[in-house]
Amino acid sequence: MSFLTLTHLEKTFGQNRVVKDFSLDIDRGEFISLLGPSGCGKTTVLRMIAGFEQPTAGGITIDGKDVTALAANSRNIGMMFQAYALFPNMTVADNVAFGLKVKGAPKAEREARVAEMLALIGLADLGGRYPFQLSGGQQQRVALARALAPRPSVLLLDEPLSALDAKVRVSLRNQIRQIQQDLGITTIFVTHDQEEAMSISDRIVVMNGGVADQVGAPFEIYNRPTTKFVANFVGTLNTFEVEVADAASGRVMLAGQGLTLPNAPLAARTGEKLSVALRPEALRLGRLPDAEALLTAQVTDVHFMGSVIRVKADLAGAAVSLDTFNRPDTPPPVVGSAVEVSLSGRDFILLQA
């Protein structure tokens, strides 16, 4: 039985249906990310779980208990906010102790727990400082300690890394994941950053227009997107029009070369056009022996990104992006040059609406 269950959740603001028939089962100790563009309803789902918004319809149960109508302050849910939300009038230690104090925990217990939490986030020496004396990353770590101190049953993270610079963001997300795994706390993370979601989640819920388009492990979401939206939103996608040569065996033709798609038999009939997609890393520079087809592309742009080089090129009538690892002994392709690109039908993604 799942630990947290969302059943047919609906939320309407005036005439605007923000969340539509949203259902999800989350296991104890699982790390779930709600991923989607602005306005897709991910934060509204999180706020309904927290108790800040009342669902228009549907129910929320935590550990078998229906909390749908329960006030936010009675749900025992920890939350981190994008804007840190530390209490400016309190020191770091007082912030962390706040939840325990509200619950009426004795002073000795509070002090021990504050020390434990500050040690957990690596800020044991900063208990006496005020929030304004801390960096953004430190403030967000304190917010994490404050949320965890009262031992909540669920931890909700509302884009907690968005306001931080890139380096701090990566280190803090790794720290959050580490702490979450150590404590085994069920966590729901809202983000619009796909890299963030994929790097730390057990499962990702990709949301679009108030509904969950796809729920799955990061590997599954990235490699086997079930809708066009998920395929386009998660990662970069190159789309091609191919002609079906044999629907039963999944054989298609691209720029005169034959490729076998993985989803045979195809829904389209032989001779029809089909829309397919490839990830940038599935297009490989050079002539590779295990590739099904070899096409020539015209390089239009080159982006050197450190470990990865992203090459933009015209390939079989489509503008594509392809990624290749940087090698110190191999210079990147020159803009305007012709390059050979290897590809295989098994890497293609068939797109549904």
Next chain:
Amino acid sequence: MSRIFAWGALLTGITFFLLPLYGMTDFSLRMRRGVYSLDAYRAVLADPQFQATFGYSVIMALFTIAFGILLVVPTAYWVRLKMPELRPVVEFITLLPLVIPAIVIVFGYIRLYNTSSWLPLTGSAMGTNILLMFGYATLALPYMYRAVDTGLRTIDVGTLTEAAQSLGAGWGTILSRIILPNVLGAVLSGAFLTFAIVIGEFTMAALLNRPAFGPYMQILGANRAYEPSALAVIAFAITWACMGLIQLVTRFSKHERAKA
């Protein structure tokens, strides 16, 4: 050229404000013929009426401040949190005491709460004191509300409230432990302004026949020569002390300083 104009404007302003003050202070020190002395001040401070009326007004000011905080802080907080669309309406209401003369308000009070009304507050000294406190709170409302609302604007009321709620806090705890301490500087600004208003207020206290400092200043002004000037200087000093305290409170509050 613009610099000369700026200096000229500044000097004109200073002259306009300081010259009467200088004249009044100088006059208040000339009670003893031919020499400067503090005789007028001594006379005022030794007057039992001064002590009684000033004490009465201070107590009334403290009650007015307490009532104002209890009324305005939760109201401004709730309007910001739950009913932001009502802010212009509430702001308009809080501005009304600036356009409705105190004499109109107090006559309204007397008419509504006289001895033959359903709530005869003017029938007893205590009832009239309560009525006067409400009147003072109304007069101070534009300043108190604006100060608190400005303070609330400097903090993220919604997120702090939700953060406290997620940690188990109820409305009382949120208001007393999170919101109020974070707008304390603004609340104290409003409180000191209220204090200054109550100490100098004449119309309401006189028409409700209460022994306040304002009517005492008027009586003294009508019957003495030098003491009223000394009293006016003392009143100015109290007001300036209040303004100084506002600055001090802001300066010595660590988290308030961070917001600045």
